[in-house]
Amino acid sequence: MTDDIGTMSAFVRAADARSFTIAGQQLGLSSSAVGKAITRLEERLGVRLFHRSTRSITLTEEGAMFLERCRRILGEIELAELELAQTREAPRGRLRISLPIVNALTVPALNAFMRAYPEVQLDLEFSDHLVDVIEDGFDAVIRAGEVSDSRLMSRLLREFHLKLVASPDYLSRHGIPRTPEDLAGHACLLHRFATSRKFERWPLRRDGRDLDIALQPAVAANTIEPLLLMAEQGVGIACLPHWLVRRQLGIGKLRTVLDDYVVHAGTMRILWPASRYPSPKLRVFVDFMSEHLFADSLEQPEAD
Structure with missing residues (x-):
């Protein structure tokens, strides 16, 4: 698998530079090593990827098709590596959050979050106004109701009556x-x-x-x-x-x-802008609120 990825990378660099020599210089390999790797790739695929001359190389029709696939594959690998790197990064920085004005519900969970993640600074706006998460520049919003905005991700915190x-x-x-x-x-x-x-x-x-x-x-x-x-x-x-x-x-x-x-069923959700890889500070906030926001109310006694 590693050899295949290395060969794809050599192929993409050669296609972009139209030169085995330049591709080799970028990869720290000889032009001969790049040429041999691509030749082995062509033999395995059963197609010719480049037209070769003494002065230059150009993509064949099959090579152009294969190039687009290779770009997507290498791009996915790069994004996967970025995602893993972010998981190792400590949550820190400013989070702008909009919450309903229900201090008895939100403040205990927020206090616990700040103790658990002291390097995250919370910028809190308490309001029962309906805000636009993206246009108003919030990292996350906690609100009651369903979600119909395709720009947003959401997680159910709890159903309520x-x-x-x-x-x-x-x-x-x-x-x-x-x-x-x-x-x-x-x-x-x-x-x-x-x-x-x-x-x-x-x-x-x-x-x-x-x-x-x-x-x-x-x-x-x-x-x-x-x-x-x-x-x-x-x-x-x-x-x-x-x-x-x-x-x-x-x-x-x-x-x-x-x-x-009295017949009612509603939901409380946390919403945030859709992103393939949310920042560590946002990820831990969503996870923490999902686990702790209603913890106190769940433990309190209820009348028979």
Whole structure:
């Protein structure tokens, strides 16, 4: 295999230089050695690759076809060597990351990453705006939802479900809603999308059909973390991801309502620009977040 690669390299250099002598000088071989290697290659292939004269060499039609194949093969080998070299390189440098404003979820994992990779500097932008990973110059983005951009690679971090939650104190004062229509008489803590300014729909269904209930927005916020704190303090009912309220449900600080009518499944993903060989710093960040971002929520108790 090594001899074949060396012969291909000699052939490509000879074709580019139109000279066995120049190809030999580039490879540290004699022109005779290059000529003999190519002759053996021609004999093995059963075709003539060069027209030879006393002054120059030119490719035959078969030689031109073979040259393009050899270029691609040698190019792949070069890329493979580059990839292996990158795996040996220590992760270091600046990473620009966009994350949702959910500090309880992201900050512990980010702290652990910085301890594990102190030579990587994180440039973090917390926002619930929909960003363009490439146009806005991010190395990676963590967001909920599916991916339809062919320019991006993605990895699923976790599936999640939305839950309607309220504090026991709120429910004791205002009553427990038994049907979706009962929500019309409750204080609802709504998430408003920052870009569209529309309220996030609560995933209420009955008999397989979506329900459009007129909710009373006691509070509207463009990020979900304040809604969690307000729900804990008895302000109203909020619709939040189960991983965000897992601990509060486990210790009885929050309770779910209308479970029989709430039907939802979503995904949290990490996205980054498509590249055959991502840098070591990006590769370890993606791997680390995939393993650790939801580790705490997975270990927290959940109510029966």
